[in-house]
Amino acid sequence: MGEYIIKRTLQMTVVFFLFLVFSYLLFNAIPGNAFSNLLLNPDLPPDAYNRVLELYGLDKPLFERLQLYIVNFFKGDFGYSYKSFPKTPIELISERLPRTLMLFAIVNIVSFYTGFFIGKILAWRRGSQSETWITLTSVFSYTVFYPWFALMMLWVFGYKLGWLPIGKFLYPEKWYDAPFDSDIVFSSMIKFTIVVSLIQFAAYLATRGIESLSSRRNLRFASLIAIFIGSYFYWNNGAALIKKPYAADIAYHMILPVMVVTIVAFAGTALLTRTTMMEVLKEDYILTARAKGISQKRIRDRHAARTALLPVVTSFIFTIVTIIDGSVLTEQIFSWPGMGQLLLQSVLEEDIPVAMACFSFVGVFALVAHLLADISYSYLDPRIRIKSQG
Amino acid sequence: MSKEVLSVKNLNMHYETLSGDVHAVKDVSFSVKEGESFGLVGESGCGKTSVAMSLLQLQADNAKISSGSIVLDGVELVGMNESELRKVRWDGISIVFQGAMNAWNPVVKVGEQIREAIREHYPEKSKAENTEKIESLFKMVGLDAAVIDRFPHELSGGMKQRAVIALALSCDPKVVIADEPTTALDVVIQDQILNEIKKVQELLGLSLIYISHDIAVIAEMTDQMAVMYAGSIVEIGPTDKVFSTPKHAYTRLLLESTPSVVGEKKKLRSLDGEPPSLINEITGCSFSPRCPDPSDDCKNQNKEMKLVEIEPGHFADNCCVDCG
Structure with missing residues (x-):
């Protein structure tokens, strides 16, 4: 390896x-x-x-x-930005990148998770009435013209109902007397998210070897509750307490973009999962699993969905690759000052050092994501592991 | 005489399709005693696998058991709900499917797939106990203990089939169904696997239902046998009796279409035509259209299909007993 x-x-x-x-x-x-x-x-x-x-x-x-x-x-010398002169492209990117990553990491994880979950239920309930309707809805949200849909959602939730903010990632008036920059809040939010996911992942790995299924499930549930309690204490104590209202403001601004992109993005995953899993369900080993007396839920999750995961992960990685260039549209619509806007502005204003830096960042991102995809394949499908070594 | 482990009475099963009901299993009755091996033989599409699937009630969604009873160790299986059936599956009746190549989930280790079955039925057992059990099973079927940590694609076809047998034995079932377990293998491996099954069956005193289209294998493997044609049993009895004195015209043809290594040279006979479509209700004898020399009764469809006892324990369908 x-x-x-x-x-x-x-x-x-x-x-x-x-x-x-x-x-x-x-x-x-x-x-x-x-x-x-x-x-x-x-x-x-x-x-x-x-x-x-x-x-x-x-x-x-x-x-x-x-x-x-x-x-x-x-x-490591990328020159100076022409438009905002003393700043270097690195400074500009490091200011914008956390905003984009935070938004799109959450969007992608949420949309792939829901998409995979819904797709697997759809395949499992093939032929039922609910399957037909959900599939139709998914096809609609998969094919809908995204900018139009996003603007409609903005109009409904931001203007008509007034529940959610229209654009921007914070209310500037709240931040006038803020003791720190929004970047610091962003990076601590990202760190928090990463730590939580790592703990969850570690809990999953640690409980893998336990033979009894029920105690395995209970331990995983307990770890989830521990994470909830832990994060409650984290945000209500010490340094995080000061950041809390500001983090909440950012999170509030994230709701609408996350929701809109998720609605559009989950459908592709759901339909892909549905198709792959329907193929897998015809396989003989599903029959073997049923003959073994294993519960339906476990056959669905452990045998069928697990094997159907590979193409879904492929599409997940490709989505990750296009996070930055794909964010242009979303960030423009929601006026979210992230990498996508920086990329677009720098190209339009011919701020070449910044544009070059942005593009090379996109390039590195794409290459690394592809490498990660290939490595993760070999763990998802043991048949690939052998070939990559040989 | 040892007691009956499994008894099937007047089992009827049909598939509901768009072009009508396909009656795949018609009025099938047989019983398997403890430690006995029972063979089910017949050509493709005669309902052998449908019988096997009905026993475990793993049939496709459009298949319905319309009547009959399946009693395993005094417990009626027909009409059980899904969670009761799940307890019976593998623990009561396990099955070795045809085509071991595809019986394993390609992304889960072999040991884990066996462990999963044991865990489902005996959740109180520890990991070490399960490992020990799997290792002893592997030893019994002639596999190395290291196979536990292998993925299915790392095993050869024969090894996979051996592992499938180990899997079928993992919960100490009362009855094991072997549904053409050697079809996808070459003859040398076939022979090894058959010996393995036979050895294990004698060692553990298993009740075995052996399903095959290969009459020679049935002769080698079983004590009792039944010949199926078009969804119903046309002849049933002790294997040696059926072979030495076949009563039904179909059985006779089936035997004459298989070459014998010893004895005089005989021209092999072949059977023209195809089995009848099972969609239509067949009245009278189902075999008469293909019968090479039907008796008058048979040709005119005078007799109802009914098994009659010809000698003790040996039954045959009365339509074609007198045919050529």
Whole structure:
């Protein structure tokens, strides 16, 4: 496995290098002198302008410029943003990224979980009336024109009913006297989510070896309750207590986008799970499992759904890959100031260093996600494990 | 005489399809005694597997048992609800399916799949006890203990089939059904598996129902046998009697269509036509359309299909007893 990962990493480096070169060349093809757009910023002092020009060789021919850019890139120097000058792309990204990740991590996990759950029930209840209706609904939400649907939801919940905020990720008036930046609240929310999922995962792993099914279930339930109690104490004590109202404000703003994207995104997973699982249910080992006297629920979850998981994970990984570029539309509609907006703005305003940095981030993200997908396959399907080693 | 473990009386089962009811099992009665092996033979589509599925009530959703009774160790199985049936399955009757290749879930370890069955029926047993039990079963069927931690795709076809036998024995069932357990295997492995089943059956004193289309295997494996045709039993009796003095025309043809290694050379006979469609209600003798030399009674459909005792314990359908 280790050898495989090293091999893949080397391949990925080559691919990423090509990606970088092509992106640079494409930006260079923009009419006008895209890379010295710097001139247009009136706030830039002349000596800073000259310094940047010299540092990044912006007056040099294309090939030399490209060389310099790539060398600088691997040194971790991405240049300076043209539009908000003293800031570097890294600063801009590290401000925006947590917002996008927080929103879309939650959306993806919620939508895949519900999609998988609903799909598995649909396959199990094949032919029933409820199956027909839920499948029809899923097909509707799978095919609906997303921007229209999102605007309709905004209109209903934000305007007509007034339950949820229209756009933005916080109420600025609440944050006037906030003792910290919104980024800090965001990153502590992310940390909290990660820790909770790790604890849940560890509890799952620890209880795996227990032979009695009922005590296994009870222990898992107990760990869930412990997590709830633990998070209650976490948010009501110490440093987290101060952040609590602000975190709550952000969470309140997240409800509508999470809801809308989930409604659109869950359907694909549900339909995919339904199809795969219906194939699996025809297999002989499902009959064997029934003959063994195993409960229906366990056959459904353990035998049928487990085997049907592979294509679902594939589609999950592909969704993860497109989180950042896929967030453009959603963030635009909900005016959520995340990576998607940064990407769009920087391209529209020809803020090339920022755009390049955003795109290379998307590239790294995609490559790493694919590697993770391949590794997770080998754990989900033991038949693949052998091939990847051989 | 040892006691009856399983007795099936007048079992009727049909599939409800769009083009009408398919009567797959018609008025089937037989019984299996403790430690006895019972063979069920017949051509494809004659209802052998449907009988097996009815015993465990694992038939497809559109299949209905319309009448009859299945009594296992004094307990009536027909009419039981799902949770009662789940207790009977594997613990009372277990089954070795045809095609062991697909009997294993490809993503779960073999040991875990056996463990799962034991856990369902004996939740109080510890992990170590279960492991020990699986290892002893593997030893019995000639498998290495390391197979516990293997995935199904890491085993050969023969090993999978051995493991399936171990799986079938894991809850010490009263009756084991072997539904064409050797169909997908080559002859050498077939022989090994048959010997394994026979050995285990004698060792544990199992009651075995052996289902096959291969009459030679039935002769080797069973004490009692029944010949099925078009959903009903046409001849039933001790295996040696059925082989030495076959009474029904279909049984005779079935025997004559199998080559014999010893004895005089005989031309093999073949049987033209196909079994009748089971959708229509068959009146009179179901075999007469294919009977090569039907008696007048048979041809004119004068006789009702009914098993008659020809000699003690040996019954045959009375329509075709006199046919050629």
